Amino acid sequence: MTTYTGNVSPGAPPDVRELTGLTISKLSVGPMDNNAYLLRCASTGDQVLIDAANEAPRLLELIGDAGLSAVVTTHRHMDHWVALEEVVATTGARSLVHAADADGLPIPSESLADGDRIRVGERELEVIHIVGHTPGSVALLYRDETDGTHLFTGDSLFPGGVGNTDRDPVRFGSLIDDVEQKIFDRLPDETWFYPGHGKDSTLGAERPSIPEWRSRGW
Template sequence: MTRGGVPATRTLDHLTVTKISVGPMDNNAYLLRCGDDQVLVDAANDAPALLELIGPAGLSAVVTTHRHGDHWQALSAVVEATGARSLAHADDATEIPVVTDTLAEGDKVRVGECELEVIHIVGHTPGSIALLYRDPNGHGHLWTGDSLFPGGVGNTQKDAARFASLIDDVEHKLFDRLPDDTWFYPGHGKDSTLGTERPHLAEWRERGW
């Protein structure tokens, strides 16, 4: 999808996922709805568009996947307008304008009766996270921020230690734990599945990015 385009919606049995692209860097923001509750993943930019998407149903929380500024430009405005909690991993929280509660590995973020598991992925930033929803009637759904994209892991600025940490966490915490039909939603660009990307893990390690 493109910035300013029509949001894309995927309806699961219990959770509805709406994806919108915002801002000059075409960031993806995701509105998750379960029952009467809504949670936003990355208030990246364009607060008016996000608030229109949220609508009168309101918002219980915004989860910021990591500290980089293109992922939180609209955060303060969205939190002020909705009264939502602002959640981020403790290791990135001081670099994000407003954080009301910090997250850690294994924490759960509730969206109504649905539950998102926090997975700490170190490398793109110290406090990057992914969020996992295990659909009881289907496959898993994973929001990866800038840690995993179709075609590779996130940018580590050619820092070998950061890349090693990132590829290790992505491989061991995501690919080793979750099946091929797990659908993932990155911070920019198109979605994919772990099964589509799995054959390329060794290639990513070899090239170093």
């Protein structure tokens, strides 16, 4: 079996992680090297897409004939939803986004709130509201006794730091506080996280750098 690395690039095949209860397919789409994640329940085949970022034909090929129950948009920035309208129109999937970012999307979408649960067949994702990169950014938590802890962070957390806040101290303070309190203070070091761009990491690898992130202010 091929070992999952999370290293993908635009135009390249997806990297696929086979967990016991969930399959995670990570695909990079251009032109901004956005990550899109297709989650499939191992028991039912139900599928959910995180960020229909761009290149709708490639996303639809990844989805295949199994259909799609929902698209979750992690935040309102356009590079994370360019393909949303086409994917939803083609598949009939529900469009989900946090209420505070709903006005930024091109189609009417169902509103999410902190603590909501999103079903992926027999599995579920917990919505974690993270304020700072945008008012309605969310991270999505998958936790299972067998599969461990997996977190899809959008643009709120990357290897090496939190997301962009345009050097606004209020936005940065909100983001770093939410990331530390809602993610690092709550989840174990072995938590693997999957960001909206670039490579994955674990909370354990990033945790020692939090004081540095705070002191530099970005």
